[in-house]
């Protein structure tokens with residue numbers, strides 16, 4: 001029997017607001033436990049929620065970029081369940097009337113570009129966190145995260161492989177980061193994904209029983225967890241067994257999924273409209289105003305980079321994968337109109353240093369002005385390309401300008417014929433055999449001699465000039 005894999009994905013994207021969804025507490029990651037909480041975060045009786053307008057605006061912007069219909073009438077609902085990190089005993093979410101519906105996003109699939117439908121995206125508040133300290137008695141509760149705004153984005157079951165899921169997640173994350181509505185940092189948990197997956201005999205219309213996967217915080221683990229689960233379910237079916245509808249956790253150490261709980265149904269949560277919040281009505285003009293803030297998205301920017309800067313699809317794809325890198329590249333090109341050269345440096349030397357130090361391009365210690373300063377020196381022949389590459393790590397880490405470093409170290413390229421002639425004479429004197437070979441017609445040794453001169457000059461000689469002078473000497 002051949003099985004088809006059917007996958008849908010839920011993403012919880014934390015919106016980049018300064019304050020929480022229903023109170024004025026901050027949303028900074030990594031602060032001391034319970035240092036940004038208030039009576040509302042604690043679920044104390046009598047505290048009342050007030051909706052964060054910026055969160056609504058960000059949700060609408062995301063919805064528009066994901067080609068969704070924006071609901072003008074919104075209702076917030078209480079999703080009731082007990083958990084230690086949820087002191088109110090319910091989470092404020094949207095159930096029947098999500099703010100965004102019926103959208104889509106395009107992904108690169110095996111057979112070419114394909115649309116993945118977005119069923120809904122709704123606003124909800126996050127819960128707190130249980131902290132399990134090794135060796136401590138019991139568990140601790142940190143409510144700093146309780147009440148931070150999330151946009152839960154749910155696809156239709158349109159994905160068919162782990163690669164497609166990763167392509168979807170990367171595409172979605174790019175869009176949200178471009179819109180500046182989410183930091184997209186999976187380690188800090190502000191972009192969390194929960195794939196759900198079922199198998200069915202190929203050709204069958206009806207969907208199989210689905211299993212939801214949780215606790216996955218990198219694209220690699222998404223792929224691993226899905227592939228493990230496909231194998232597991234295929235084995236269960238081949239042995240005549242049945243799949244239970246359940247939530248499973250990805251266990252990183254064991255490289256397998258394990259049962260967390262059997263799946264609850266929506267009616268288990270007893271959703272009802274939150275009586276503390278009035279329905280939210282969005283005016284059409286206000287929604288259109290949000291559309292103005294939907295900036296150029298990654299796919300469009302990629303195409304523009306190809307047409308405007310004559311870059312390859314590949315280079316344009318690498319540069320536009322992150323908004324900050326794309327912004328950096330464009331700032332450089334504005335100052336130095338050689339897009340291909342700039343692209344090579346940004347994708348090569350700069351990216352290497354940024355990755356090594358775990359820095360985002362927007363915080364690069366080498367500003368676009370400084371990088372361009374370096375490229376200009378190569379362009380004018382002040383320094384060789386090799387010297388430029390060699391000193392880049394120092395430009396990156398020392399805080400000095402490339403001009404300063406070149407000056408201090410005396411790395412200016414030597415084009416002066418008199419100075420070069422001296423070095424050349426020395427090299428020729430040391431290599432009489434190669435000189436004879438050249439004179440006998442063995443042209444290839446010229447390359448060797450150029451190399452020797454470059455070496456003797458500490459890489460500072462102008463290679464074009466060396467070539468020219470060497471030939472003159474040898475033929476002379």
Ligand SMILES: [Zn+2]
Pocket residue numbers: 020023024025036037038039040041147
């Ligand atoms: Zn609060």
